[in-house]
Amino acid sequence: xxxxIEEMLERAVRMVLRNDLFLLVNDSDEWAISHKLAEYLQKExxxxxxxxxxxxxxxxxxxxxxERVRPDIVIHIRNTDNNLLVIEVKKSNNLEGVESxxxxxxxxxxxxxxxxxxxxxxxxxxxxNEYQKSPILEYYEKGEKKK
Numbered sequence: 688x689x690x691x692i693e694e695m696l697e698r699a700v701r702m703v704l705r706n707d708l709f710l711l712v713n714d715s716d717e718w719a720i721s722h723k724l725a726e727y728l729q730k731e732x733x734x735x736x737x738x739x740x741x742x743x744x745x746x747x748x749x750x751x752x753x754e755r756v757r758p759d760i761v762i763h764i765r766n767t768d769n770n771l772l773v774i775e776v777k778k779s780n781n782l783e784g785v786e787s788x789x790x791x792x793x794x795x796x797x798x799x800x801x802x803x804x805x806x807x808x809x810x811x812x813x814x815x816n817e818y819q820k821s822p823i824l825e826y827y828e829k830g831e832k833k834k
Contacts, residue, residue, distance in 0.1 A: 695732065696824070700727075700810065700824065703720065703724050703812070710723065711812055711813065712814075712818045714814045717778055717781070720778070720812055721739055721776045724774075724776065725738070728760065728762060732762050736762070736763055736765045737760065737761075738760070738761050738763070740759065741760075742756070744801075749802075759774055760773075761773050768802075770802050771805050772804060772808065773795045773804040773806075774808045775789075775791065777809065777811045778811070779817055779820075780817075785809070792807035792809060792827045793807075793827060793831065793832075796827045796829060796830050797830030800830070805828070806826065806827065806828055807826070807827030808824060808826055808827070809823075811823040
């Protein structure tokens with residue numbers, strides 16, 4: 688993954704921690720956290736579309752192996768095949784479904800896959816009593832977790 692993209696992602700995560708800590712301390716919904724992260728990502732990626740819960744593949748429903756999918760955040764150019772980054776957000780106290788999120792990130796970033804996102808990110812935000820712990824950020828590229 689390009690170091691600058693990783694740096695931009697980490698800056699956006701820091702903005703969530705700086706400006707929206709209330710959401711983490713009070714264990715707000717994952718959608719609220721994703722929304723704020725997407726706002727900061729839009730500032731980092733001004734020439735791209737940053738969409739939350741985006742379920743479209745041009746004029747079709749986004750599908751992976753016959754399953755309708757809605758990644759938490761995508762950074763792309765709408766109505767093209769130009770897909771930069773796909774993000775799944777989780778809260779530390781609700782990791783249910785994280786394994787399927789990881790599988791989707793691998794499929795979304797696979798060079799042989801339909802969407803060919805250049806990069807993927809699993810972002811696990813610590814909430815409630817653990818809000819002070821740093822988020823866990825796992826990066827994906829070419830269908831694999833980055834070492």
